[in-house]
Amino acid sequence: MRYLTAGESHGPQLTTIIEGLPSLLPISAEKINYDLKRRQGGHGRGRRMQIETDTVEIMSGVRHGKTLGSPVALVVTNDDWKHWTKIMGAAELPEDIDPSEMKRQISRPRPGHADLVGGIKYGHRDLRNVLERSSARETTVRVAVGSVAKALLNELGISIVSYVTEIAGIKADVSKVAGKSADEIRTIIEEDPCYTVDPEASAKMVEAIDAAKKAGDSIGGIVEVVVEGLPAGIGSYVHYDRKLDGKLAQAMLSINAFKGVEFGIGFEAARRPGSQVHDEILWDEENGYTRRTNNLGGLEGGMTTGMPIVMRGVMKPIPTLYKPLNSVDIETKETFKASVERSDSCAVPAASVVAEHVIAWEIAAAIIDQFHSDQLPQLKAQIEEMHKLAKEF
Numbered sequence: 001m002r003y004l005t006a007g008e009s010h011g012p013q014l015t016t017i018i019e020g021l022p023s024l025l026p027i028s029a030e031k032i033n034y035d036l037k038r039r040q041g042g043h044g045r046g047r048r049m050q051i052e053t054d055t056v057e058i059m060s061g062v063r064h065g066k067t068l069g070s071p072v073a074l075v076v077t078n079d080d081w082k083h084w085t086k087i088m089g090a091a092e093l094p095e096d097i098d099p100s101e102m103k104r105q106i107s108r109p110r111p112g113h114a115d116l117v118g119g120i121k122y123g124h125r126d127l128r129n130v131l132e133r134s135s136a137r138e139t140t141v142r143v144a145v146g147s148v149a150k151a152l153l154n155e156l157g158i159s160i161v162s163y164v165t166e167i168a169g170i171k172a173d174v175s176k177v178a179g180k181s182a183d184e185i186r187t188i189i190e191e192d193p194c195y196t197v198d199p200e201a202s203a204k205m206v207e208a209i210d211a212a213k214k215a216g217d218s219i220g221g222i223v224e225v226v227v228e229g230l231p232a233g234i235g236s237y238v239h240y241d242r243k244l245d246g247k248l249a250q251a252m253l254s255i256n257a258f259k260g261v262e263f264g265i266g267f268e269a270a271r272r273p274g275s276q277v278h279d280e281i282l283w284d285e286e287n288g289y290t291r292r293t294n295n296l297g298g299l300e301g302g303m304t305t306g307m308p309i310v311m312r313g314v315m316k317p318i319p320t321l322y323k324p325l326n327s328v329d330i331e332t333k334e335t336f337k338a339s340v341e342r343s344d345s346c347a348v349p350a351a352s353v354v355a356e357h358v359i360a361w362e363i364a365a366a367i368i369d370q371f372h373s374d375q376l377p378q379l380k381a382q383i384e385e386m387h388k389l390a391k392e393f
């Protein structure tokens with residue numbers, strides 16, 4: 001299963017084609033729109049999100065609410081496009097263009113963004129050509145894709161949730177949701193402005209975000225993704241490129257501004273002896289094989305163990321700053337303050353929604369690649385069989 005996205009931040013639309021979905025999978029635009037709305041929210045979002053009301057149009061591959069087995073094309077229109085039709089249009093610029101419109105050319109790359117290296121790589125002297133595609137706006141359509149993947153996982157009894165665990169050093173007490181299911185956690189974070197699980201920490205996060213905004217600065221954080229209901233054995237220990245933890249790490253790091261990833265106790269494993277890291281294996285009639293702990297985050301040997309997948313991603317502060325850092329103008333080579341684009345003081349809550357969706361996609365894709373079913377009932381039967389095999393082993 002695969003997908004490709006296309007679209008610039010201020011272009012007409014974001015587009016994706018998903019290929020490889022089984023037929024007979026229920027898909028609803030309302031559910032996708034709900035996830036898109038969540039991505040637009042969270043405390044700390046900037047003015048662009050007031051312009052956009054991201055909604056999906058399903059252009060192919062779905063009929064009467066169910067997939068056909070053919071490619072699914074999705075489109076999200078950029079409402080801001082109407083302000084950029086000349087600057088971002090595919091046609092050559094008219095000779096009589098008002099020079100004020102050309103002010104949107106960029107020659108001062110932002111430190112930490114793709115601007116400079118992207119310009120060097122593709123030969124763009126107007127760095128807007130880089131910014132437009134490297135913008136996190138592209139994550140809109142990746143959430144739409146992940147929402148379709150979540151519909152598939154839901155049919156297979158697999159649930160996924162993601163929440164913020166830390167913003168600018170303020171840590172949420174995640175033990176507050178210990179033992180709660182993914183669906184129970186979702187009802188908590190849906191009420192929270194920072195999409196976190198600890199109201200006291202959330203109030204402090206809101207203060208930190210407001211302070212960063214006032215200072216013209218930006219702040220980062222950490223998000224955690226939990227996936228439940230997986231059978232043991234998704235992924236592979238045989239093939240390096242089918243190891244599920246490797247794929248999930250890549251997916252997490254593919255999110256704009258993400259710089260690190262860990263599973264289970266993560267980097268803490270480097271500090272503990274093996275006897276305090278590895279999860280003891282248990283067996284009982286009702287559940288089959290389980291683990292006493294889940295320090296490895298539900299993955300052993302590149303495969304799911306049947307325990308929940310628990311992973312975290314680290315987001316650096318957004319590099320677009322109202323209080324810009326020093327940079328070099330690529331035309332004059334003089335030191336200047338980097339260009340100021342509209343920005344979010346903190347997009348960690350929104351990024352937690354993106355993380356949930358890119359991980360949902362990667363798991364759904366690993367399942368489809370492993371079983372290769374043309375239609376949903378076949379796939380469901382294979383997943384049930386896998387649960388049975390693990391229990392009876």
Ligand code: EPS
Nearest residue numbers: 009046048134135136137320342343344
């Ligand atoms: C974003 C859209 C962008 C930014 C932000 C996230 O829109 P605009 O550039 O028109 O303000 O608000 O992206 C960045 C700051 C970035 O550096 O990528 C979105 O849809 O999430």
